[in-house]
Amino acid sequence: MSRRRSRSGLALALELAVPLALLGAWALWSSRSTSFFNPPLTDILDTFAETWIFERIPTDLAPSLARLLIGYALAACAGVALGLMLGSSPLAQRACAPLVEFSRAIPAPALIPIAITLIGIGNDMKVTLIAFVCFFPVLLNTIDGVSGIDPTLRATVQAYGLTRRERILRVVLPAASPQIFAGLRVSLSIGLLVMVVSEMVASTSGVGYFVLQAQQSFRIEDMWAGILMLGLLGYVLNGLFLLVEARVLAWHRGARASATADTT
Amino acid sequence: MHRGTRMAPVVLVAVLLVLWELIARLSLLPRPEFPTMTGTAVELVRLLGTSQPWLASAQTLQAWALGMVIAIVLAVPVGIAVGTNRMLYRSVRLVIEFLRPVPSVALIPLAILIAGAGLTSKVGLAVFGAFWPLLLQCYYGMQDLDPVAEDTARSFGLGRFARFRHVALPSAVPYIATGARIASAIVLTVVVSAEIVIGAPGLGREVFVAQTSGAYETTYAITFLIGMLAWGLNVGVSAAERRVLHWHPSQRPVEA
Amino acid sequence: MTILEVEHLRKTYGEGPRATHAVGDLSFSVSSGEFVCIVGPSGCGKSTLLKCMSGLLPASSGEVRLAGRRITGPPPAMALVFQEYGRSLFPWMSVRDNVLLPLRHKGLSKDEQRRLVTDSIDEVGLTRFGDHYPWQLSGGMQQRVAIARALAYQPEVLLMDEPFASVDAQTRSDLEDLILNVRDRYGVTVVFVTHDIDESVYLADRIVVLTPAPTEVKETLTVDLPSPRDQVATKELPEFAHLRAHTYRLIMRPSDHEDPVGATAGAVAHGSPK
Numbered sequence: 001m002s003r004r005r006s007r008s009g010l011a012l013a014l015e016l017a018v019p020l021a022l023l024g025a026w027a028l029w030s031s032r033s034t035s036f037f038n039p040p041l042t043d044i045l046d047t048f049a050e051t052w053i054f055e056r057i058p059t060d061l062a063p064s065l066a067r068l069l070i071g072y073a074l075a076a077c078a079g080v081a082l083g084l085m086l087g088s089s090p091l092a093q094r095a096c097a098p099l100v101e102f103s104r105a106i107p108a109p110a111l112i113p114i115a116i117t118l119i120g121i122g123n124d125m126k127v128t129l130i131a132f133v134c135f136f137p138v139l140l141n142t143i144d145g146v147s148g149i150d151p152t153l154r155a156t157v158q159a160y161g162l163t164r165r166e167r168i169l170r171v172v173l174p175a176a177s178p179q180i181f182a183g184l185r186v187s188l189s190i191g192l193l194v195m196v197v198s199e200m201v202a203s204t205s206g207v208g209y210f211v212l213q214a215q216q217s218f219r220i221e222d223m224w225a226g227i228l229m230l231g232l233l234g235y236v237l238n239g240l241f242l243l244v245e246a247r248v249l250a251w252h253r254g255a256r257a258s259a260t261a262d263t264t
Numbered sequence: 265m266h267r268g269t270r271m272a273p274v275v276l277v278a279v280l281l282v283l284w285e286l287i288a289r290l291s292l293l294p295r296p297e298f299p300t301m302t303g304t305a306v307e308l309v310r311l312l313g314t315s316q317p318w319l320a321s322a323q324t325l326q327a328w329a330l331g332m333v334i335a336i337v338l339a340v341p342v343g344i345a346v347g348t349n350r351m352l353y354r355s356v357r358l359v360i361e362f363l364r365p366v367p368s369v370a371l372i373p374l375a376i377l378i379a380g381a382g383l384t385s386k387v388g389l390a391v392f393g394a395f396w397p398l399l400l401q402c403y404y405g406m407q408d409l410d411p412v413a414e415d416t417a418r419s420f421g422l423g424r425f426a427r428f429r430h431v432a433l434p435s436a437v438p439y440i441a442t443g444a445r446i447a448s449a450i451v452l453t454v455v456v457s458a459e460i461v462i463g464a465p466g467l468g469r470e471v472f473v474a475q476t477s478g479a480y481e482t483t484y485a486i487t488f489l490i491g492m493l494a495w496g497l498n499v500g501v502s503a504a505e506r507r508v509l510h511w512h513p514s515q516r517p518v519e520a
Numbered sequence: 521m522t523i524l525e526v527e528h529l530r531k532t533y534g535e536g537p538r539a540t541h542a543v544g545d546l547s548f549s550v551s552s553g554e555f556v557c558i559v560g561p562s563g564c565g566k567s568t569l570l571k572c573m574s575g576l577l578p579a580s581s582g583e584v585r586l587a588g589r590r591i592t593g594p595p596p597a598m599a600l601v602f603q604e605y606g607r608s609l610f611p612w613m614s615v616r617d618n619v620l621l622p623l624r625h626k627g628l629s630k631d632e633q634r635r636l637v638t639d640s641i642d643e644v645g646l647t648r649f650g651d652h653y654p655w656q657l658s659g660g661m662q663q664r665v666a667i668a669r670a671l672a673y674q675p676e677v678l679l680m681d682e683p684f685a686s687v688d689a690q691t692r693s694d695l696e697d698l699i700l701n702v703r704d705r706y707g708v709t710v711v712f713v714t715h716d717i718d719e720s721v722y723l724a725d726r727i728v729v730l731t732p733a734p735t736e737v738k739e740t741l742t743v744d745l746p747s748p749r750d751q752v753a754t755k756e757l758p759e760f761a762h763l764r765a766h767t768y769r770l771i772m773r774p775s776d777h778e779d780p781v782g783a784t785a786g787a788v789a790h791g792s793p794k
Contacts, residue, residue: 012354017355018356019358037374037378098273105449105495106495107457107490109457109468112460118293120295152607155571155600156602160594162621162625170613174610174613192367193367193368200372208369212372215373215377223377224374227370230367230370231363235361235362235365238364238365251611252611254653254655
């Protein structure tokens with residue numbers, strides 16, 4: 001028992017020590033480096049603090065976040081709503097299948113040029129494009145979740161004569177929610193990617209714009225600070241997402257855990 | 265199956281194409297840059313008669329293939345090591361958790377500085393993007409090892425390496441295959457992104473150049489080509505996955 | 521008084537020469553308050569029959585009437601308990617919410633709903649488990665939740681599709697006694713499909729024995745065992761042994777196995793595990 005505890009203590013120490021050691025190594029390496037691309041880590045962190053607390057939050061971070069979140073929210077609503085409809089209609093599902101497959105497969109940034117020709121290079125274009133590319137993973141996963149509902153569950157719902165509203169809100173939506181969340185998670189990373197790329201090629205604000213500008217004008221510390229900001233953004237958004245998912249799908253984890261416990 | 269359901273997708277696509285033509289012909293969109301469907305189709309046929317799209321496709325595909333191979337070669341051994349060694353997992357857990365959600369396109373400016381606007385940048389970025397999901401899939405695969413299978417192998421006196429070779433690895437293969445399918449989409453997306461932003465040669469650059477030079481039919485035609493390429497890769501990788509996994513329960517038809 | 525009538529019911533899956541005749545011309549009736557068990561060889565259309573009776577499947581011809589009215593969809597006076605308890609309960613809802621869900625649209629007051637939910641959960645012996653999730657409970661307890669949900673719905677007829685087929689033997693006899701108790705206290709009519717002959721003799725007032733697919737009624741037996749029944753005493757009675765043997769012979773008579781392929785096809789078509 002005590003051996004076990006000391007092992008887990010060691011694991012915890014390792015868990016913290018390794019990232020710190022890596023950071024330390026980077027700091028040491030960059031402080032000695034004479035390379036232009038590899039400024040000292042301390043300089044990068046100083047620039048990061050200067051840039052992002054709080055000077056560029058309203059000019060770059062806020063526009064980026066607004067584009068991403070609005071587009072993402074639109075996609076989530078539309079994807080779930082349409083997924084619920086298509087999921088219960090095999091004919092419509094079949095009819096849309098090739099279009100949906102094609103739109104899902106195409107790499108999201110490849111749509112930027114067409115989006116520019118259709119909507120221009122303003123905010124509308126970025127929001128629309130983010131919404132469009134985030135839409136398909138949510139749609140497909142919702143369809144998957146809805147059409148995968150257990151037949152016994154469906155029969156139960158029918159036998160007890162639930163109303164349409166009850167059926168959708170209390171049964172179909174929760175039953176499909178594990179798949180819906182899987183789609184939402186994929187969408188989040190695609191949305192972030194499209195946000196960055198579209199800001200790099202067609203924008204005058206945003207974190208993606210800032211990073212590429214910094215590189216092109218050889219402000220290397222600024223570039224690094226921007227990259228750190230994008231990394232942080234991805235990490236925080238993902239973390240928030242997992243938090244929400246863990247709350248909403250607590251029942252699903254419990255049910256799965258008890259199911260695997262039964263079979264072993 | 266009824267004939268109606270079989271025809272439904274064809275009908276829908278036809279209706280949308282006609283709708284596209286009408287909208288463009290009647291100038292229903294406020295923007296003049298919207299080409300007609302027929303014009304785009306003609307342009308597509310013309311393009312396919314030249315070497316340009318074929319060369320660009322080859323460049324994009326080359327970056328995709330290199331990215332896939334390198335990502336797999338790097339991520340699978342690391343994933344297996346992390347999946348079999350608890351201490352190793354704990355020590356790199358935070359690093360993985362922090363780096364995985366970082367959008368790989370954020371590193372585009374850095375890649376330009378280090379490797380310029382060529383193949384190396386594209387592939388490097390793609391490998392960074394695909395590495396993490398592949399790594400995690402391998403890790404899950406090693407974690408999911410059925411203790412009964414492991415005990416069976418032990419009871420028959422299989423050694424450590426034999427157990428790894430004949431029990432652990434085969435049970436991780438489905439996860440690695442899924443990881444490869446996810447990685448394929450990521451690699452292609454990142455490669456195209458890099459071509460658009462950096463201007464590295466490939467379909468991404470072609471489509472962006474077409475748009476900035478006002479060749480709208482060409483823009484639409486190349487976007488369509490990129491879609492077909494992506495769709496073809498998707499079908500190919502899924503088929504390969506099914507071949508590798510023909511023995512796995514997930515591939516059997518579901519019984520009601 | 522007759523509450524449920526099945527008249528010349530037929531159910532065919534598919535069309536033309538490849539059609540599977542699951543139920544072929546079946547008629548019987550159930551009196552109010554009666555406990556009727558339906559037994560038949562495995563693969564006969566028992567589950568199909570029950571689905572037609574509950575209005576979940578349309579009959580190919582003939583009809584089912586509840587209190588004189590023809591059934592076209594699931595009627596509000598009927599509740600259903602499935603064999604697959606784990607899949608008919610909603611894993612994202614607590615036990616209470618599972619029981620409450622079908623009551624929401626019945627136009628009852630909040631107090632009335634709460635009373636029905638509490639009473640029926642008490643009735644099946646799960647008083648302390650109202651706030652648990654189904655997957656935190658054992659299989660037998662989950663099936664009790666499904667029974668509580670059916671009771672709270674206040675049906676006149678309770679249809680049960682092999683409800684105890686997937687629980688262990690001890691739990692099974694507990695649940696059998698529970699359902700007999702519930703029948704006495706609520707005065708509900710029960711139609712109980714099973715493939716277990718002992719179970720049918722132990723529970724039923726009357727047994728409807730079916731032939732293999734295309735299913736018809738082979739014989740209807742009245743069970744004259746004293747009430748209340750007891751797992752040990754009742755099963756020791758010579759009448760019990762006699763009824764059991766008789767039912768067994770009806771089901772297992774070799775001449776009935778002429779068409780084993782057709783019989784299993786009937787079961788596969790609607791996805792019954794047994």
